[in-house]
Amino acid sequence: MLDDLDRRGFLKLAGLGAGVTFASGLGFKADPALAADSDFYFVQLTDTHWGFSGPKVNPEALNTLPKAVAAVNALATPPDFIVFTGDLTHTTDDPLERRKRMAQFKAIVGELKVKTIRYLAGEHDASLDKGEAFREFFGEMHYAFDHKGVHFIALDNVSDPGAKLGEAQLDWLKADLAKQKPEQSIVVLTHRPLFDLYPDWDWATQDGAKAIDLLMPYKNVAVLYGHIHQEHHKMTQHIAHHAATSLIFPQPAPGSQPKRTPPVEWDPAHPFRGLGFREIAAKAKVPAVTLAEVPLVKA
């Protein structure tokens, strides 16, 4: 799969090869080369699950998000913006508690020294109330914006608990794409994967193929998502899909155990292992994006 990406030369997975160095602890810096030769870069954080408690999988659950905020603030070059790709908070049945968690999350990420933060919902935030609380705190659940020549599209595949984008949103996507030229660099942001990564574990979007079909005529498309709590890369023809690591606990590799639970246990010898965020260098011209994975601490 990685060969596939390299062969196409569409993007280089900087975080997987030599050339990107990370300082240990929280003192790491953004790869200077990454920032220097790109038009801009932004940071993706995902699956922070604020409110989650599970000593076996993350006894540091209360510290992980503030630690990530500090790590992003310590980047040598601040990113243009930050995107959270869902599961900002952990599920609760209590509408008041849900809002309390969202308020706490917002206060913590309010410490980020970056003005523009974009939010997407995850199923933990939005499936039980169809996104009602999320909208109150973070605004619309699907939207588009342009930044320095790159077109961004945020899609909602979680407020329907059955993991559907739905016809109305697909129509909106179609209308939005109709305004773009075929060579436009497009970055799609979602929570769940749009392709069938592992449907038995809900690692899919029921009508995701319809969105991929709509995106297919565009030559430079990358989809960034979360949900699966691990790095993953996949091509659907020329469209690249990249999952980022979580900030609460890692999940098992797709199909590597009978069920998706239990998640990967905390290893006291390697605290915060498998947790981190991602820097994405983006250019208005191809290659559209270059990724750098940033561990929360050096493994």
Place this chain on the structure above:
Amino acid sequence: MPIPRRRCALFLLMGILGLGLLGRSGAEERPIVHITAKRFEYEPPVVKLKKGVPVTIELTALDRQHGFKVPQLGLRVDAWPGETTRVELIPDKSGTFEFVCDVFCGSGHEDMDGKIIVEE
């Protein structure tokens, strides 16, 4: 192939038409298996079927929408509170087939599953 049906009225109508056409062919004796979904379990959690013997699965939910997906038998439907979802199934292979909830129903959804055991 299993045929999911949301509306019991439609199913009943087809059933009546079917009976009319088939007369006393025995189609009305298709056994019914009731499965109830609630957070985060199915009742019963294990369903035993016979290979080649047609059954009707009747699903309902107690608390909120749930999913019922049996990937290995190519079957997926929704279960809703206050409604009955009926699916016809003729198991064409023996074995143990897991079913899961694929509608996010809360913390614990990930563990919501059951088994269909099809015997020869």
